[in-house]
Amino acid sequence: MASRREFLRTSFAAAAALVPVRSGPPQGRLLGTLPLTGRGAPQLPLDTLLGSGLDARQFLDLSALTPETLVTPTGRFYIRTRRPDRVDLNRPWTITVRGLVRRPVDVPLAELMRLAEPMGTVLLECAGNTNPNNFGLMSAAQWAGVPMRHILSRAAPLPKAARVLVSGFDDHSQPSPSSVAGASWIFSIEQLDTAGAFLATEMNGERLSPDHGFPARLVVPRWYGCACTKWVNEIVFVDQDEPATSQMREFAVRTFQQGRPELARDYAPATMDVAATAVRVEKWLVDGNIVYRVIGVMWGGTRPTNALLIRFKSTEPWVRVESCPLPSTTTTWTMWSHTWQPASPGSYQIVLRVDDPGIPTGRLDMYFYLREVRVDEV
16 A cells, blocks of 8 residues: 555656646745735635534635645645534445446445546535635645546446436534535536546545545536535436436536526536636835736636636726646646736726637636735835
8 A cells, every 4th residue: 555655646746747837926025915805705714624514614725825736735625514423434335336227336445445546636616615705615636536437337327327326425413504415416427427537535645534525535527516426325327307416406506507407417517617816916026116916826617728818997908817827737727927017006806807709707707706905005
């Protein structure tokens, strides 16, 4: 096991070296940073585990991101739901594959661990990542696991098996006033294969932690975290008439469905469009002048782009972001930066868009990731 983990760490280090980095800072003196806020949004503790069970939250402090920290340490990776207190992690863990199959199979955790391979860096974002003071319900990690297609093929699905229900243990002793128990999502077989979905057993070179889904969690690259089931214990092949799960209905609005469809087949994929947001604004003194540097992240979508535009007031024109490297992949995030010299002190709204009508940008079109900043000196 030790030699295998060393192999994974080496692979992860090589993958991290491929992450595009921003251009250098201005040639001057950094005076400090300006706080980014959101209108009417509560200030929540960051990098701190809050609550328990279904109501647990841990928000990543995005303002601290650098090109060297785009892979989030496990202890700081965002949490939307903590480990169910009724799960027994000491018993042998088995994932049952059944339903419309020729031969049901049981896949023990030991076998998953043996078959696990590096799966690269993948960012996850909660579909309910709505606090404009930080948008900290997203993080990226380096994963190892087993491709879902390898697991699904073992059961030899029947011709009428059109979809796959992936379920996880989600039994909590304390009910939640705001969340519905039931960690499960239904996919078409093609959706899982196209996305490169896998059952993750390791995160950042170590076994998954209980709060991040140990013994196994589903990771579906470029899909919202609500579809990435934790504590996976059952995979069921179903037909085209399978009802939507409680989890799918709960997150229907946040994944931009048309209403709350009754049948799983009527749900659009819960995929993340290209998105971007500012994470901090630096204040610099350059040749006796005050200059601001806006730094942010971009993620999501299926086609890499660097055609990112920025605007600070609705009366101002859109301009191209100064430094936005073309990502080598859209499974994780990259950083961008932009030098800014506001005309006068005051409040500004940092809004971004993509200058390519062929790329879907649903949340950017809604100004979903808008950030606010106040400038007192120019």
